[in-house]
Structure formats: structure tokens, C-alpha cells
Amino acid sequence: MIQMIIAGFLLLAQPATLQDSLTITEHGQIIAQINRAELAMPFPVGSMIDHRKYQQLIHHLEQKVNQAPINAGLDDQGRIIPEKNGRKLSKMGFKDQFNRYFFGHGPVRIEIPLVETYPKVDSELLAHIRVQKIGQYVTFFNAGNESRSHNILLAAQAIDNHVVFPNEVFSFNQVVGQRTTQKGYRTARIIVRGEYSEGVGGGICQVSSTLYNAADRAGLSIVQRYSHSKRVAYVPPGRDATVSWYGPDFRFQNTYNQPILIRAKKYGGSIAFSIYSSDVINFNPRKIPEASKHQPDETRADNSDRSTFTNHYFHIKEGIPYQTESEMPFKK
Structure with missing residues (x-):
């Protein structure tokens, strides 16, 4: 069953016009595609989300898009290497869009919602300590x-x-x-x-x-x-x-x-x-x-x-x- 679920998360393998599908993009590029039936509980048919399958989808998307922030540091000459912000999936933003798709009709295409994450150590703090x-x-x-x-x-x-x-x-x-x-x-x-x-x-x-x-x-x-x-x-x-x-x-x-x-x-x-x-x-x-x-x-x-x-x-x-x-x- 798990293999069937993962197979449903099609990565650039299917056209974006599959009937009844949810197409998820990042900067316009398809990163996942799945059908309503693949995320629905079997009974009553199609009326409830299978939350186990939904969490597997979330995990799959996080692996694709999450990037940890990088702290500022010092190089071998003592010069500051600036920090870099990261990003992660906005679970609340995605859930809202997913629910509208799941309880709606027809195919939907959404741009994955991301939130910026920040390092613990920035250049200003590093210069101070x-x-x-x-x-x-x-x-x-x-x-x-x-x-x-x-x-x-x-x-x-x-x-x-x-x-x-x-x-x-x-x-x-x-x-x-x-x-x-x-x-x-x-x-x-x-x-x-x-x-x-x-x-x-x-x-x-x-x-x-x-x-x-x-x-x-x-x-x-x-x-x-x-x-x-x-x-x-x-x-x-x-x-x-x-x-x-x-x-x-x-x-x-x-x-x-x-x-x-x-x-x-x-x-x-x-x-x-x-x-x-x-x-x-x-x-x-x-x-x-x-x-x-x-x-x-x-x-x-x-x-x-x-x-x-x-x-x-x-x-x-x-x-x-x-x-x-x-x-x-x-x-x-």
C-alpha cells in the first residue's frame, strides 16, 4: 500500500492536466501530483481525508522543499561569512489550499506555500562575541x-x-x-x-x-x-x-x-x-x-x-x- 501511495506522488512524470488531480509546483515547476481518490478514506467513498496518507504527502513535500538556515561563521582569516536564511513548507497554508481542492471538483494547480526560516547566529551577533x-x-x-x-x-x-x-x-x-x-x-x-x-x-x-x-x-x-x-x-x-x-x-x-x-x-x-x-x-x-x-x-x-x-x-x-x-x- 505504501508503495502505491508513493507512486501517486508523481514527480515530473505526468502531464499537469490529469483529470481530478492536484498539481503542486515550486517556482512554476511540478514537484508532485496526486489524485483525490489516492488521499480519500475508502468509506464513505471520497468524503473524508485519509490523514495517514496526507501526512505522507506532507513528509514528501518537506523533503523536496525544506532547507535549513545556515549560521554566520568565520573563515580561516577571521572574516565573517554571512548567514543564509532557510525555508520550509507552510503546513497551515498548504492545508487550506489542499482542503479547497479535496472538497471541490476538477483538477487544481497550486504553488507550494513556503515560509522563511532564520539562523540562530547572524553576522551582528558573531561580530559581538x-x-x-x-x-x-x-x-x-x-x-x-x-x-x-x-x-x-x-x-x-x-x-x-x-x-x-x-x-x-x-x-x-x-x-x-x-x-x-x-x-x-x-x-x-x-x-x-x-x-x-x-x-x-x-x-x-x-x-x-x-x-x-x-x-x-x-x-x-x-x-x-x-x-x-x-x-x-x-x-x-x-x-x-x-x-x-x-x-x-x-x-x-x-x-x-x-x-x-x-x-x-x-x-x-x-x-x-x-x-x-x-x-x-x-x-x-x-x-x-x-x-x-x-x-x-x-x-x-x-x-x-x-x-x-x-x-x-x-x-x-x-x-x-x-x-x-x-x-x-x-x-x-
């Missing part, structure tokens, strides 16, 4: 490990230019997304239950650990952090933050009254996070140890580690980590 650096942290790795270096770059690019608004919680997993080969992540060395293995996304935990230290140095509230079960060399002891798509996340909250801007940059064999805000922010930085500038031993192999571990679960309360209960096993 890129002024003062409130936190920064740098860690180092072997750039010759191509898979690991590539994964670090992908994750850094996903976070770069992200803005966290007051009281908003940043989630590493939510912002970076699932690390898969379809997204370009490569296989590299990982740690599973304290032992080295191979897995997709090696190096990701160096990104999350570097961001954790930058956020902590900026005085942000660390909501959730997991520490590796095996010592990692790219940050000082106890300064790591492991992440896993099906397990631990790294999260922090912006407790300041100004938005913050995260900049991420990979420089050869280093990854750096800088956190900015406006010049009126009243922030309380924390003093934390620097990472060693020596290349960590564990990143010198042909493949490198990604964090998939048995982990200790940590919260941060008033800037002081405390361990809860026993080790918790997670797998990516």
Missing part, C-alpha cells in the same frame, strides 16, 4: 598518522564556529554526530577495555579532551565527562574526556550571560580550541596544566588510538571532579 578570548587549549599528535590526523580534522571542522547560548548545554556527540565511514571517518587504533584494537574514528577523543580543557579553562560548567580507563599521553593525567556514540558524551553548560563562540583549528600535528565571547562578559577562568608539547608515544604507531573504553564516570562539581561508583563498560 568574537572579541574576547576567554579560554584556549592545544594538544599535539603525530601528523604522519594520516587516518588519525584526518579524523581529528573532521571532528574539529564539525565544532568550529559553534555558538553556545547562555544556559545552553553543549553536547560533543550531538554537535559532531556519529563517526562513520559514510561521513569520511577512517579506521585507526582504539582502546577497548584497556587494550588496543582497530575502529572507525581513531583520534576523536583527543578532540574532545582538548575541548574539555579549553572549556574548563574558560570557567564553563562541566556537566558530564568520562575519563579513560587507560592513561593517554596527549593531556596531563586526569585531564581527558572520552566520548563514544553509543556510550559516554562530553557536555558543558554556558553559565555566563553572554553567548560563547568555539573556534577549532588543526595546525599540522596540533589541535587547538579557542573560546570567545563579548568584551562585556564577566568570566571566571580556571588554572589548568598545559599539555606536553612532545609527541605522545601512543600516537607514533601506523594507526592511532580512538577512545572506546571501559570508563570511570565523572561529574564536575564546582570545578572539582569526583568519581561515582565503579567502572562502567561502554562500546562504540
